[in-house]
Amino acid sequence: MEEKNARKLLVDTGKELLETGLVARTWGNVSCRLDHDNIVITPSGLDYKKTKEEDIVKMSLTSGEHQGIHKPSGERRVHIAAYEVFPEVNFVIHTHQTYATALGLAGFQALDITKEEKEMLGGIMLAEYGLPGMKKLTNAVQAALKTGAKVVLMIHHGALICGSSQEETMNKAILLEKICKRNIKGNLEEKNKNSAQEAEQLMKAVKEKYRYASLVQTPSALACANSGKPIYAQVDDMAQMIGRKIPITSGKTKEVIKVLEKVNSVLVPGIGVVVTSETEDDMAALELLVEKAAVCNLHTTAFHVKARVNIIHTALMKFVYQKKYSKQKV
């Protein structure tokens, strides 16, 4: 594909992924093959809403050299692996999509998927864990791709989706989420037990202290809040932005506010998950992460699987993420 068109396609795809909710913030990345040796890829850590054609990075598959004003995505190696394994693949999307990520945590031997859907995806395979950007992750993804699967679920992380064109790859990402959603187990029908008035009073008090605060009341978030147990980090992006766990509180306003001094999200029985942040952008990302954490938690609990991210990895990722983000804000 011509470079100019490919750059525009990546910018548009980034926005499309945001709109469909398949990625949030700067998570996930997209690439497109130009010729046998070159690809273009979204840059590292740039918001999709702000990404322009000139921000897209061109890089060589063989030498790894790149040109442009930004560094290529830190997850470029899994994209490179896809182009190397499949000569017919011209477009690759990596997402942190909710249901595919949750499904990857408990395995999928008994997946409810039709023959047609499987064919449309081009095969699906699980990849072992590796820290983002590290060789271990690349090797794991490469091994999964080499089985012939065009869709790889990266455990504790997200999905890698390969296709011959942007349209095909995007359709696969959407189809994958639909299939995974259907296969998610756990109580997703929980209703709000407390009155709206109680929630309102609590949020009023929280908002007096925090500029950006919000209440996540999705059925999954409510089910987790009502379970009386914390949500532990099972995926990398929650580890990075929230930390080791979302604690549970009794629901007393004073206690909720006190716990929020140390963490940005807390579970409140009967009410949901209270989230605070420093910016509006963070808020939107956190709401998505909380919902995903809740879905993951319910799904793994239903399968009696403990899929927590290693505690040292969690601390390391949170540290690196915050350092990276504080640099970008300056």
Ligand SMILES: [Zn+2]
């Ligand atoms: Zn990722």
